[in-house]
Amino acid sequence: MHRHFNGLKTAALLGLLTALILGIGFAVAGTSGLVIALVISLLLNGTSYFWSDKIALRSMRARPVSEAEFPALYQMVRELAADARQPMPRLYVSPTMQPNAFATGRNPEHAAVCVTTGITQILDYRELRAVIGHELSHVYNRDILISSVAAAIGGMITFLAYLAWFLPAGGDDDEGQNPAVFFAMLILGPFAASIIQLAISRNREFQADASGAALSRDPLALASALRKIDAGARQLPLPADNQYTTTAHLMIANPLRGAGLAKLFSTHPPMAERVRRLEEMANREVGPVQFQ
Numbered sequence: 702m703h704r705h706f707n708g709l710k711t712a713a714l715l716g717l718l719t720a721l722i723l724g725i726g727f728a729v730a731g732t733s734g735l736v737i738a739l740v741i742s743l744l745l746n747g748t749s750y751f752w753s754d755k756i757a758l759r760s761m762r763a764r765p766v767s768e769a770e771f772p773a774l775y776q777m778v779r780e781l782a783a784d785a786r787q788p789m790p791r792l793y794v795s796p797t798m799q800p801n802a803f804a805t806g807r808n809p810e811h812a813a814v815c816v817t818t819g820i821t822q823i824l825d826y827r828e829l830r831a832v833i834g835h836e837l838s839h840v841y842n843r844d845i846l847i848s849s850v851a852a853a854i855g856g857m858i859t860f861l862a863y864l865a866w867f868l869p870a871g872g873d874d875d876e877g878q879n880p881a882v883f884f885a886m887l888i889l890g891p892f893a894a895s896i897i898q899l900a901i902s903r904n905r906e907f908q909a910d911a912s913g914a915a916l917s918r919d920p921l922a923l924a925s926a927l928r929k930i931d932a933g934a935r936q937l938p939l940p941a942d943n944q945y946t947t948t949a950h951l952m953i954a955n956p957l958r959g960a961g962l963a964k965l966f967s968t969h970p971p972m973a974e975r976v977r978r979l980e981e982m983a984n985r986e987v988g989p990v991q992f993q
Contacts (some may be wrong), residue, residue, distance in 0.1 A: 736918060746792050753845075754805040754813055760948045761803075763793035763815045774821075776892070777830040781837055781916055790840065800824070800933035804836035805845050805950040812840040823929050831923035832930075833955060837912030843911060844905040845951065901969045906953075910975055914982055924979040930954045931972040 726858050768775040774792060782789050790804070790812035800820035806812035814836050815830070824832065839845050895979045914920035938958035949956050950968040 706927070749828070751807070753807070756814060757803065757805045757948045757951055758793055758813060760945065761795040761797060761815060761817075763795040766792055766794050768938065771821075773826060777833055778837075778873065781830070781834050785837065785841060785916060787837070787841055788812075790837070793819060794821070797939070799937040799939055799956055800930045801952045801954055801956050802832050802836055802930075803953065804839045806840055806953060807845070809840055810841070812837075813843075814840075819933060820930065823933060824926050827922040828921060828926035828929070829927040831913065831917045831919050832953060833925050834917035834919075835909050835923060836845070838909045838912035838916060839905065842905070842908060844909060845903065903968065906970055906975065907978065910979055911982065914979055920979040924976045924983070927954065927972055927976055927979070954975075 703713050744845060768776070771792070778792060779789055787809045790806065790809070791814070793813055793815040794814055795817045797817040798819040799817060799821050802814070802816045802820055814833060816832075820829065820832070875921045910923065917923065934954050934956055939949075939956040941957045943954060954972065955969040959986070
């Protein structure tokens with residue numbers, strides 16, 4: 702499917718992240734800023750690649766669950782993974798009452814799927830199975846790694862904007878700060894970060910809907926699940942603090958309350974459009990999905 706193309710996008714994003722950090726670091730503080738930016742980029746790239754799954758799971762207070770606790774969940778995940786000819790992921794449950802789910806992990810061998818307590822209470826077997834198919838498709842298409850890197854780019858742009866307060870600008874021979882550089886970074890940095898995450902996340906959600914519906918062979922079940930999840934997330938929105946904003950872009954539906962500009966920069970496409978595409982897909986013959 703999209704695996705190899707997404708692998709190229711991941712490499713490109715990692716390169717963009719490094720170049721962006723180095724370029725901004727030099728613009729903000731010359732050679733000293735370049736050195737600091739290099740160290741930061743190496744640490745950030747490593748963290749994004751190897752530990753993004755642990756960070757996401759910890760932010761949702763998720764715990765691993767056994768097959769004895771959730772036999773139906775294990776059954777559907779095992780069946781879908783076998784159909785895709787992929788390894789069984791680790792399974793987690795978050796105590797959050799909002800209905801939602803997400804997958805994380807840099808590849809199928811290091812994948813984890815997390816569902817909230819809320820989603821297990823409102824979806825039937827078919828609907829939850831379709832949601833799991835959606836989340837597994839994110840892993841198999843390498844979407845999770847792309848999302849983690851995109852989030853890292855956004856966070857680093859914002860961080861470097863604030864770095865301008867503390868370092869001299871314009872090079873080693875200049876004294877004082879450059880107000881123009883600082884204000885440009887302060888205003889445009891977070892804006893650029895939002896655009897990067899929005900463009901990548903919205904596209905990957907449509908892809909995962911299609912791949913997940915094909916994997917589960919049940920696009921109408923996924924459409925029904927999305928309606929319920931959307932209604933539940935609106936009724937029980939999560940607070941927009943650091944604990945949840947770092948994981949929001951991974952979830953199947955936006956878990957945060959969105960209004961005004963927040964809707965414009967949502968990392969998820971409109972739910973009505975996702976449902977419409979799935980219903981159109983159901984009217985066509987759903988063929989098998991192949992993950993290379």
